Amino acid sequence: MSIYIGIDAGTSACRACAIDEHANVLAEARTGLPEPEHTTEGIQQEPTLWWEALVATLDKLFTGIDTQQVHRLLVDGTSSTLLLCTPDGQPLTAGLMYNDTRATAAAASIRQEAPGDSGAQGAGSSLAKLMYLRDSTDNDNYLARHQADWLTGKLCGDYRYSDVNNVLKLGYDIPAAQWPAFKNWA
Numbered sequence: 001m002s003i004y005i006g007i008d009a010g011t012s013a014c015r016a017c018a019i020d021e022h023a024n025v026l027a028e029a030r031t032g033l034p035e036p037e038h039t040t041e042g043i044q045q046e047p048t049l050w051w052e053a054l055v056a057t058l059d060k061l062f063t064g065i066d067t068q069q070v071h072r073l074l075v076d077g078t079s080s081t082l083l084l085c086t087p088d089g090q091p092l093t094a095g096l097m098y099n100d101t102r103a104t105a106a107a108a109s110i111r112q113e114a115p116g117d118s119g120a121q122g123a124g125s126s127l128a129k130l131m132y133l134r135d136s137t138d139n140d141n142y143l144a145r146h147q148a149d150w151l152t153g154k155l156c157g158d159y160r161y162s163d164v165n166n167v168l169k170l171g172y173d174i175p176a177a178q179w180p181a182f183k184n185w186a
Helices: 047-062 104-113 126-134 147-156 164-170
Strands: 003-009 013-020 025-032 043-045 070-077 082-085 143-146
Touching (some): 003 147, 013 047, 025 047, 047 147, 070 147, 082 126, 082 147, 104 126, 126 143, 143 147
Antiparallel strands (some): 013 025, 082 143
16 A cells, blocks of 8 residues: 655644555644744744654654655645755755745745746745845855745655755746846845
8 A cells, every 4th residue: 555645844744644546544643843933034944843743743643654665745734934054954044934925025026027927926935034134144156946846855865856846936927937127046
């Protein structure tokens, strides 16, 4: 029997569900997360909290399944929650949450060059957050990672990858399957 695990790293909890090849639920688990920190600048959370919740959730889930049968695992996270980390995954910044809108100056700059229908528009976009975070670190050797990207990197030991759903708010043009020609802010 093949087992498939879906993990949802949300704002208030990390949830996981294991199903078989017929979509029968085999096990479920949940670990709560502390409320994101509301600072004078915006809304953020320490990435290590996500990892701790994911590990605790998987520990609970694994008590109900044969881990040798796990065929695939998928991680989903909150859209446009972004952090900077080193190439080996060490967080350099807190994760700016999906509803953090502190990057207003960056959003104004993006508005001048990006198409109006770009997912990079707005202070809550990943691109605006990247521009804001980039200016808050002295480390030039960083990766911008969405919550799900970073957690997947922690599980696999490789932080280089994302998917089109996550990079949409960095400005990736899904219909054209390419990065747009507007200014390169990163």
